[in-house]
Amino acid sequence: MNQDDLANIAVQTKQNDSRYDHVIKVCVAAGCLSANSEQVKTQLESEVKQRGLEGCCKVKGVGCMGLCAAGPLVANEGNEKMFQSVTPADAAAIIDDVVDHKPAPSAIVMDSNLDFFKRQKKIVLENSGEIDPERIEDYIAADGYEALFHVITMLNPAEVIEQITKSGLRGRGGAGFPTGLKWITVAKASGNRKYVICNADEGDPGAFMDRSVLESDPHRVLEGMAIAGYAVGAEKGFIYCRAEYPLAVKRLRVAIREAENIGLLGLNIGDTHFDFKVEVRLGAGAFVCGEETALIASIEGGRGTPRPRPPFPAQQGLWGDPTLINNVETFANIPPIIRRGGEWFASIGTEKSKGTKVFALAGRVKNTGLIEVPMGVTLREIIFKLGGGIPDGRRFKAVQSGGPSGGCVPEQYLDIPVDYDSLASVGSIMGSGGMIVMDDTSCMVDVARFFMDFCMSESCGKCVPCRVGTTQMHNILDRITKGKAGPKDLELLQRLTGMVKAASLCGLGQTAPNPTLTTLRYFMDEYRAHIEEGRCPAGVCHPAKAEAEVSA
Amino acid sequence: MNTESGVDICTLIIENHECGGRSNQTILEVAEENGIFIPTLCRLAGLSNIGACRMCLVEVKGSNKLMPACVTKIQEGMEVTVNSERLAEYRKLTLEMLLSERNHICSVCVANGHCDLQSLAQKLGVNHITMPYIHPLMPVDASHPRFIADHNRCILCTRCVRVCQEIEGAHTWDLMSRGTKALVISDMNKPWGESESCTGCGKCVQVCPTGALSEKGQAAGEMLKRRSFLPYLSMMREVGK
Numbered sequence: 001m002n003q004d005d006l007a008n009i010a011v012q013t014k015q016n017d018s019r020y021d022h023v024i025k026v027c028v029a030a031g032c033l034s035a036n037s038e039q040v041k042t043q044l045e046s047e048v049k050q051r052g053l054e055g056c057c058k059v060k061g062v063g064c065m066g067l068c069a070a071g072p073l074v075a076n077e078g079n080e081k082m083f084q085s086v087t088p089a090d091a092a093a094i095i096d097d098v099v100d101h102k103p104a105p106s107a108i109v110m111d112s113n114l115d116f117f118k119r120q121k122k123i124v125l126e127n128s129g130e131i132d133p134e135r136i137e138d139y140i141a142a143d144g145y146e147a148l149f150h151v152i153t154m155l156n157p158a159e160v161i162e163q164i165t166k167s168g169l170r171g172r173g174g175a176g177f178p179t180g181l182k183w184i185t186v187a188k189a190s191g192n193r194k195y196v197i198c199n200a201d202e203g204d205p206g207a208f209m210d211r212s213v214l215e216s217d218p219h220r221v222l223e224g225m226a227i228a229g230y231a232v233g234a235e236k237g238f239i240y241c242r243a244e245y246p247l248a249v250k251r252l253r254v255a256i257r258e259a260e261n262i263g264l265l266g267l268n269i270g271d272t273h274f275d276f277k278v279e280v281r282l283g284a285g286a287f288v289c290g291e292e293t294a295l296i297a298s299i300e301g302g303r304g305t306p307r308p309r310p311p312f313p314a315q316q317g318l319w320g321d322p323t324l325i326n327n328v329e330t331f332a333n334i335p336p337i338i339r340r341g342g343e344w345f346a347s348i349g350t351e352k353s354k355g356t357k358v359f360a361l362a363g364r365v366k367n368t369g370l371i372e373v374p375m376g377v378t379l380r381e382i383i384f385k386l387g388g389g390i391p392d393g394r395r396f397k398a399v400q401s402g403g404p405s406g407g408c409v410p411e412q413y414l415d416i417p418v419d420y421d422s423l424a425s426v427g428s429i430m431g432s433g434g435m436i437v438m439d440d441t442s443c444m445v446d447v448a449r450f451f452m453d454f455c456m457s458e459s460c461g462k463c464v465p466c467r468v469g470t471t472q473m474h475n476i477l478d479r480i481t482k483g484k485a486g487p488k489d490l491e492l493l494q495r496l497t498g499m500v501k502a503a504s505l506c507g508l509g510q511t512a513p514n515p516t517l518t519t520l521r522y523f524m525d526e527y528r529a530h531i532e533e534g535r536c537p538a539g540v541c542h543p544a545k546a547e548a549e550v551s552a
Numbered sequence: 553m554n555t556e557s558g559v560d561i562c563t564l565i566i567e568n569h570e571c572g573g574r575s576n577q578t579i580l581e582v583a584e585e586n587g588i589f590i591p592t593l594c595r596l597a598g599l600s601n602i603g604a605c606r607m608c609l610v611e612v613k614g615s616n617k618l619m620p621a622c623v624t625k626i627q628e629g630m631e632v633t634v635n636s637e638r639l640a641e642y643r644k645l646t647l648e649m650l651l652s653e654r655n656h657i658c659s660v661c662v663a664n665g666h667c668d669l670q671s672l673a674q675k676l677g678v679n680h681i682t683m684p685y686i687h688p689l690m691p692v693d694a695s696h697p698r699f700i701a702d703h704n705r706c707i708l709c710t711r712c713v714r715v716c717q718e719i720e721g722a723h724t725w726d727l728m729s730r731g732t733k734a735l736v737i738s739d740m741n742k743p744w745g746e747s748e749s750c751t752g753c754g755k756c757v758q759v760c761p762t763g764a765l766s767e768k769g770q771a772a773g774e775m776l777k778r779r780s781f782l783p784y785l786s787m788m789r790e791v792g793k
Contacts, residue, residue, distance in 0.1 A: 459731040
């Protein structure tokens with residue numbers, strides 16, 4: 001395999017595709033698959049066959065198109081025509097519409113000019129919903145592996161890292177550490193063997209960005225990892241993916257096999273001396289294994305618990321060797337940065353947060369699904385323009401970003417730009433990209449209790465502040481929602497939040513108090529209403545009733 | 553100045569004392585050499601350090617994070633604060649958390665008067681607890697002919713796990729489950745008496761800071777822990793490497 005072979009595959013795939021006048025794309029990512037999109041695809045295929053259109057109309061399974069709430073989604077090649085909530089029975093109508101221009105019933109026609117689609121800027125998701133994730137040829141035809149070839153034939157490792165540093169890319173896993181700096185540290189670290197790890201242990205409730213990327217465009221992540229391997233001097237990569245993502249794991253394995261078969265992974269990639277092998281390792285469902293040192297322990301076969309840093313994995317990681325750990329979305333950004341240059345990437349976003357960010361929009365918002373927006377757009381734009389606002393005429397109350405490690409941002413901060421530093425300034429975090437919108441039917445004490453419950457169950461139990469602190473905080477929050485708490489509980493809760501944040505061993509404990517801290521800061525009146533008046537303003541908890549039950 | 557390869561002599565300030573040490577030493581080691589007390593609990597000299605109990609957290613000037621003294625290596629020019637209002641509050645809360653987590657009723661405990669948790673609480677002035685008790689009912693394993701494991705007294709410091717793995721080489725003990733449900737288990741959660749890997753050496757019992765692991769036939773307050781073997785054996789291990 002050399003650069004000409006790669007170009008040949010791209011040309012041939014494009015030629016094959018251009019034989020078709022019409023391409024009908026059916027989403028086969030997990031969201032739409034669970035809504036029966038596989039049958040929709042089969043029905044479309046047999047309909048095409050029945051009408052004898054095999055020569056001019058192609059039905060193709062593609063990755064996530066984003067608007068998961070309206071799935072299963074079907075679209076034509078240029079996305080001018082989109083169909084929502086499709087059932088197998090709609091197959092004939094869709095082919096009528098796409099091929100014969102007979103409009104399909106309005107119930108399944110979706111407006112492709114929605115703000116949800118038009119206001120996005122796609123870099124990470126550029127191939128999602130466009131290519132067949134199980135065909136490497138599709139990825140190559142979309143300029144795939146071009147960046148890897150450029151890197152291994154034209155650049156030395158330092159030049160690769162220079163582009164990444166120039167791009168200003170920051171880690172998309174949550175903490176926002178500058179990616180270039182991390183790569184330099186690993187590249188400079190001394191050691192005979194080095195490793196690249198892709199963190200695909202996405203565990204935040206309501207977040208599914210990484211799953212979607214892996215299911216829709218797995219080769220992009222592999223290419224990013226191979227480039228990283230070349231840049232830092234590693235020959236072995238691991239993808240640590242949670243076992244709850246069986247489809248992502250399957251597609252990754254297909255992708256690795258296909259790439260190895262044509263010499264884009266493995267030994268002597270592109271007829272050079274560069275070797276890079278990738279192995280998938282499955283997580284057994286522990287949230288804490290998303291923490292890098294716990295993840296490493298898990299890959300090594302040990303109990304997935306974190307250890308104090310320093311030493312950082314960049315110096316002493318997997319089996320004690322220097323290890324580069326980046327998140328799925330971070331790796332997915334690498335090929336376009338190499339193809340189009342660091343300056344191009346740095347021209348998008350804000351001064352300190354470059355590029356785009358993928359968010360999983362969920363909760364009380366009309367359009368739930370996956371979006372990719374440039375850094376620096378406001379929360380208001382995301383929720384009310386792309387998200388289409390709050391359904392049923394309810395009133396917006398708060399948006400929770402960053403999952404159990406993040407905070408609840410109230411209405412007065414809706415106009416802050418979405419970037420690492422602005423979100424941190426209001427007590428939340430960018431996190432991995434979960435975004436849960438809440439309206440006035442949500443009780444903020446109950447929300448804080450929910451996230452604390454999650455952290456309590458997921459605490460590994462190694463350090464005392466996280467193990468016992470999250471349990472104590474959860475018990476207090478639980479008592480508040482049940483109307484069994486007094487002012488002293490609130491005082492203790494505040495003492496505990498500060499201590500657990502400062503004294504815990506790893507990020508799980510250090511950020512576990514964030515939902516509680518922000519709700520205490522912005523929604524203290526709701527806490528008071530529960531404790532002092534025995535009343536839940538949102539009507540979710542029944543503090544007074546519980547009290548009556550106790551006294552009865 | 554270079555001594556061994558890659559090891560430098562560093563000077564630093566710990567709690568207003570000017571100290572010196574080798575760059576491969578931890579803050580805790582240098583503090584102890586200089587007679588400065590830093591409270592510890594999961595740590596036991598002779599075993600590996602894991603920084604889990606968070607008792608030895610110290611403030612290091614220029615860092616906004618608290619550092620566990622038992623695993624943080626010293627650096628030239630470091631300024632370390634061991635006692636501050638904040639650290640005192642956190643240490644008290646940590647002890648309160650441990651005392652509230654499982655059953656630590658001292659008067660009926662075999663280790664009463666010889667317990668690391670108890671003496672540390674006394675030393676740091678924790679004489680009452682401001683948070684509710686959690687007290688789940690934990691199992692007691694008396695299947696071993698000579699020893700008892702009472703998980704109600706366990707603080708999950710993993711000293712037993714480490715001494716068994718690092719010194720005895722048997723790795724009988726390890727952990728199961730997460731969070732407050734975490735449990736120290738023998739073999740693959742078999743009763744201790746049926747363990748095939750346990751050599752019956754009893755090192756785990758001697759290093760246990762509380763009455764969680766004890767010898768049979770002891771009444772309240774009678775379980776004296778004998779740890780004199782540990783420095784010697786860990787030295788042997790270093791020589792053997």
